[in-house]
Amino acid sequence: MTTRPFTVADVMTTKVVAVRPGAEFKEIVAAMERWKVTALPVVEGEGRVVGVVSEADLLLKEEFHDHRLGLIEQMRRLGATAKAGSRRAADLMTSPAITVAPDAALPQAARLMAAHGVKRLPVVDTHGTIRGIVSRSDLLKVFLRPDEGLAAEVRHDVVEHLFPASHHRIDVHVEEGVVTLSGRVRDSSLVPVAARLARAVEGVVDVRCELTADAEV
Structure with missing residues (x-):
């Protein structure tokens, strides 16, 4: 019998750590530290993914902490400065989230990561509900x-x-x-x-x- 191609569902992590849109800055940092992850899906309702908040999003607060921007730079980096002044996941997250389906082929997931410069993708069903997380290291499991x-x-x-x-x-x-x-x-x-x-x-x-x-x- 011919072996079917591996899909994201075969290698993804099904235990997902996520935060709600109302999660506060310190709560998000604490969750990342506790679970040793660099990004968290932001979910609402029964688990519908509405965005992703990453270390890069959080570090903007540190970047602008003691750095005053000129008007031109403020306009050029409007999104970044807005995040730097935010405290909740809803304002810090990148939205819409880049996601992948459970039945997607592994090369498709790899291309998505490369194209958007991310290290992991929320795996969602047809309703946008989170089913898992797939990371770069997960994609390499097939070589084991x-x-x-x-x-x-x-x-x-x-x-x-x-x-x-x-x-x-x-x-x-x-x-x-x-x-x-x-x-x-x-x-x-x-x-x-x-x-x-x-x-x-x-x-x-x-x-x-x-x-x-x-x-x-």
Whole structure:
């Protein structure tokens, strides 16, 4: 049976620490310190995400504490100065929050993080209700898959699929996530395809393709 692609739901953290819009500055700082996180979702009602408050949002208060801005700089950094003078999560948070769905593919979550410069994303359902948190480190969990499991998936989903008549002549070896394909195949045009498909298996770090063409196979 073909293994389904990993999704955000497979790697996310389901224990979520969040704050309400009315949470005070010190309450937010204390929650971050207690749970060792750098950002917190802000939720209302039954858990609908309305924003995210991060260390960067909170540090604006420290930045402007002893620093008087000129009128031009105040206008240019209007949002930042407003946050610096705020105390509640509703005023400090970044809104709307950048979120991701539980069934999103891992590369999609990674692209969202990179595009918006964030380290974690609230995971929400179709109603916007929080279901978990996915972080950069969570996305790397897929690379902890056992070598034996990777080898079995590559053999079943790649080798046996592409080379049904000669798969028994192909060896699949995986060490530390690096796949080595070796042996003889009949159709040389499928060799780069095999390498590409093996590299696409989630958890594979790299692929060494040592397959050779043999018309008599």
